[in-house]
Amino acid sequence: MDSSPAHAGCVDVDKVHRSIDQALTFRSSPLRRQQLEELGAALRQHKDALLPRAQEHVDNMWRGSLEWYQSRSTLDRVVSSGGYLLGSAALGDITHVMQLARDCRWLLELHARAERAAGHDYA
Template identity: 30%
Template structure:
C-alpha cells in the first residue's frame, strides 16, 4: 500500500502513461476498500457526537466523496484524483491500518447510573 501511495506522489514529476494512471487509480481504490471497514468499526466505537468521532468521521466522509467520483477524462484530472486517493489511503493506513490496534470503547460511570461510552483508546 505504501508503495502505491509513493507512486502517486511522484506522478506530477513525470509524464505518466494512461495505463499507469488507470492501474494506480484502481490499486488505490482497492486499498481504500480494504482499509475502510476497519476505520468504520473504529470510528463507531468512539461514540457518535464526540469531538474525536466528528474529526474521524469528517475525514472518512471526505474519502468517501473522493471514491464516489469517477476517474477524470484528462491526464491532469486523473493525476489530481490519484493524489486525493493517495491522501485518503495514507490517512486510513496511518490511523486505521493493520498495525494499529482496533479501538476499544472505554466506559465511565453515568450520573444516572449505568455506563456511558467515552473516547476509545488506541
C-alpha cells in the same frame, strides 16, 4: 493468514505504502495514462480493504468529541468521493489519484490505530 506486519489485518501495508508513494510522486515523471489508471484502480482497492476497519474504529470513538467529528467527516468524504473513475482531463485525473493516495494514507493511519487498540502492534 500471514501475521507479519506487512499483512496487518488482511491488509498488505507495504503494498499500500508503495502505491501511496508512487501516486504522490507521479507528477515528477512523464504522464502515462495506463499507469495512472492502474494506480487509481490499486488505490481504490486499498481504500476498500482499509475502510471496514477504519469505519469500525470511528464507530467506537466517543461521539461528540472533536476527534470523532473530524474522523467521521473525513471518512464520509472518503467513502463518497473515492469511487469516481478517471475522466479525460489529465490534470484532474492526476489530482484525483493523488487525493486517493492521501485518503489511503489517512485510512492506513486509522487502520493502524484500530489494530493497536485491538492489541495488535502491527503498524
